[in-house]
Structures are given as structure tokens and as C-alpha cells.
Amino acid sequence: MxxxxxxxxxxxxxxSRRAGAATPRLVSLDLALTEAxxxxxxxxxxxxxxxxxxxxxGDPALPEGVIELGPQQEPNLELLQALRPDRILAADWQxxxxxxxxxxxxxxxxxxxAADGDALGQGARLLRALAALAGADPEPAIAAATxxxxxxxxxxxxxxxxxxxxxxxxxxxxxxxxFGSRGMPGGVLARxxxxxxxxxxxxxxxxxSAGIEALATMPEARLIHFDRGAExxxxxxxxxxxxxxxxxxxxxxxxxxxxxVIYPNGGLASAGRLARQIADRLPELxxxx
Numbered sequence: 001m002x003x004x005x006x007x008x009x010x011x012x013x014x015x016s017r018r019a020g021a022a023t024p025r026l027v028s029l030d031l032a033l034t035e036a037x038x039x040x041x042x043x044x045x046x047x048x049x050x051x052x053x054x055x056x057x058g059d060p061a062l063p064e065g066v067i068e069l070g071p072q073q074e075p076n077l078e079l080l081q082a083l084r085p086d087r088i089l090a091a092d093w094q095x096x097x098x099x100x101x102x103x104x105x106x107x108x109x110x111x112x113x114a115a116d117g118d119a120l121g122q123g124a125r126l127l128r129a130l131a132a133l134a135g136a137d138p139e140p141a142i143a144a145a146t147x148x149x150x151x152x153x154x155x156x157x158x159x160x161x162x163x164x165x166x167x168x169x170x171x172x173x174x175x176x177x178x179f180g181s182r183g184m185p186g187g188v189l190a191r192x193x194x195x196x197x198x199x200x201x202x203x204x205x206x207x208x209s210a211g212i213e214a215l216a217t218m219p220e221a222r223l224i225h226f227d228r229g230a231e232x233x234x235x236x237x238x239x240x241x242x243x244x245x246x247x248x249x250x251x252x253x254x255x256x257x258x259x260x261v262i263y264p265n266g267g268l269a270s271a272g273r274l275a276r277q278i279a280d281r282l283p284e285l286x287x288x289x
Contacts, residue, residue, distance in 0.1 A: 023135055027080065027105070029072055029098065030091035031057055032112040032265055036126050037089075038062065039269045040136040045085055048072040056263045059273060073097050080104050087133060108133060112265065113205055119187040120149075123267040145268035152275035153192045159286045163197035164189060164278075165221045168261075171231045173238035173245075175211055182206030185264055188274045194282075197221035205265060212244070219249045222285045223256040224278070232258070254288035257281050 028034040029048040037044050038060035046067035047053060053062060067083065069075040073094060080088070085105045090098050091112045101107050110129055114122035124142050131138035166179040166189065178198045179185035183206020189196050197218045202208045215223070225232070239245040250256045259281060262274045 024086040024133065025083075026134060027069065027083070027085040027088045029069070029075055029089065029094060030112060031072075031263060032126070032267055033089050033091060033110060033130070034062070035060065035263070035269055036123075036130050036267050037134065039141050039267065040127060040131055040134060040138060041141075042130075042134045042136050044089075046079070046083055048075050056261065057266060057270065060269055075101075077101075077104070089130070089133070112267075114182065117182040117206075119182065119184040119206065120191060120268065120271055123184070123271060126267055142268065145272050148272040149188070149191045149275050152279035155279035156192055156194065156282050159282065161195060162255075162286075163195040163218070163221045164282070165197035165215075165218055165223050166226075167198075167223070168226045168228065169212075169232055169235040169239075171234050173212065173235040173242065175209060176214075176225075178202075178208050178210050178214070179264060180206045180208055183264055184266055184271050185262070185274060188271050188278065191271075192275060192278060194278075207264065212239075215248055215250075216244070221250060221255075222282070223248075223250045224259050224281065224285075225256070226261045227258040228261050255285055257285055 023042060025045040026037065026042065027046045028037055028044045031049065031053050034044060034047045034053055035057050043063050044066060046069050047062065048069045049072050050062060050066065050068040067079070069079060080101070081104055088101050088105050088107045090101070090107065090109055092109045093112070095109050098107065110126060111122070112126060127138040127141055130136075166185045168177045170176055180198045180200070180202030181190065181196055182202055182204065186196050186206050198208065200208055200210070245251065259277050262277070263270050
């Protein structure tokens with residue numbers, strides 16, 4: 001149960017919103033859906049896990065005044081009822097635990113992962129689906145994302161065919177999450193005309209867990225890992241004493257770089273940001289071979 005003061009504060013925000021509301025009052029329970037709404041310049045009334053969105057996604061930024069609903073799988077029901085949204089938006093993967101929310105407001109369950117492995121295409125489809133619910137025009141956002149990806153592809157055009165591995169180090173420095181072809185990061189590599197060094201198994205989101213020793217099977221790859229702040233710093237600190245890590249061809253040749261974290265399940269906004277980061281860093285890595 002939420003504190004009375006918190007509920008009254010949320011209702012005060014709601015009253016001010018209603019005074020000038022021109023679009024449906026939408027609630028988002030998934031990070032990718034929140035990102036997509038903001039990409040459409042639609043401000044949600046409330047979102048689940050607001051702090052996590054700001055930490056993992058961040059851009060497009062959530063405006064001040066958006067109400068926090070708590071965890072994605074356990075949103076605050078009392079607050080939801082008090083807010084009386086026009087529609088609740090959730091990802092299809094959340095369906096099992098959230099169907100009861102349809103008693104509060106119409107519930108739309110939307111796919112955020114690409115069944116066909118085309119994550120960027122799914123990002124465009126998601127924008128169009130949300131735009132239809134929000135009364136927005138998705139085409140300018142899709143056109144801008146397409147143009148940004150094309151510009152990034154031109155920036156890396158002409159580099160050699162050396163493959164690229166996108167990954168995230170686990171804090172224990174023994175494992176990593178690698179990004180294959182099915183997810184958004186792999187889709188960005190393909191759109192930029194780059195070969196993905198990971199050819200192993202991956203889940204529906206295009207992610208695989210692997211031991212750090214898997215890097216030995218990709219000696220020619222350029223390695224780009226996502227920097228998650230203190231977690232990554234602790235992993236790299238442990239790897240300083242690792243003979244295996246120090247002997248990696250990519251490290252010895254200067255073909256490894258850290259990059260600001262990107263939400264790997266994000267949509268076209270995250271894809272565009274990742275493409276720009278790759279276009280900025282890859283030519284520098286290429287100078288090392």
C-alpha cells in the first residue's frame with residue numbers, strides 16, 4: 001500500500017495533466033514501451049521502474065512529473081486505480097502476471113522482441129502500433145532513425161571485414177553476455193554492414209551467456225564491451241591479474257574498447273545511439289588493425 005502523501009502527490013500531478021490533456025493518458029509497464037512512447041514525443045502518465053529506465057535507457061529522457069509505479073511485474077495497483085489511465089501498455093512477455101490489470105483500464109499487450117529476428121523492423125512496427133493507440137504520427141521518428149543508421153553505415157564504410165563482438169562483462173570477470181544477430185545490437189551491426197563475431201547460440205532476444213574463455217575462439221575480432229560503471233570497473237580490475245585476458249590478441253593489438261551502456265532490448269532510439277557510438281569508435285579501433 002502506498003503512503004497517503006505519495007498518493008495525494010500523484011493525484012495532484014494527475015489533476016494538472018488532465019487540465020490540458022490532448023492525448024490518451026497512457027501507462028507503460030515496460031522499458032522498451034516507455035522508450036518508444038517518448039520517441040513518439042508522447043509523455044506517459046506513469047511508468048513502471050522509472051529509476052531503471054533512467055539508468056539503462058535514459059534517452060529519450062523522461063520528463064519531470066511522470067509518476068513511478070514500482071516494479072514492472074508488480075505495479076502499484078492502488079496507485080493505478082487512483083490514476084484511472086485511459087490505457088495500460090505492457091509487453092507480451094508480461095502477460096501471465098498482468099492480465100488482472102484489465103479490470104482497471106484497457107490493457108494492450110505488445111510484442112517487443114522480434115519473432116523473425118529483425119529487431120530493427122520490430123522497432124518500427126512497435127512505434128506504429130503505439131502511435132495508433134496514442135494518436136501520434138510515427139513516420140518522422142522512423143525516418144529519422146533510418147537516416148541516422150544510414151549515416152553511421154557511411155561512417156564505417158571502407159573498413160576491413162574484421163568481425164565485431166559486442167558484449168558485457170560480468171562482475172566476476174569469468175562470464176559475459178554477448179549479443180548475437182537476433183537482438184537490437186546485432187541488428188545495428190548488420191545495418192552498418194559489419195560482421196558479428198558471435199556465431200553461437202542465442203536466446204529470442206539475441207543474447208547468449210558465455211565464459212570469458214570464448215574470446216579465445218575469436219582472435220581476429222574487434223571487441224567492444226558496454227561500460228556499466230562500478231560493475232565493469234570491478235570486472236576489469238580482476239582481469240588485470242588474468243594471464244588469459246592479458247594474452248588476448250585484441251587486447252595486445254589495441255582492438256578492444258569500452259562504450260557507454262545501451263539498453264540491449266531498446267527500440268529505434270537505442271539503436272540509433274548505438275550506431276552513432278560504433279561509428280565514432282570503430283575507425284579508431286581499425287587503426288590498430
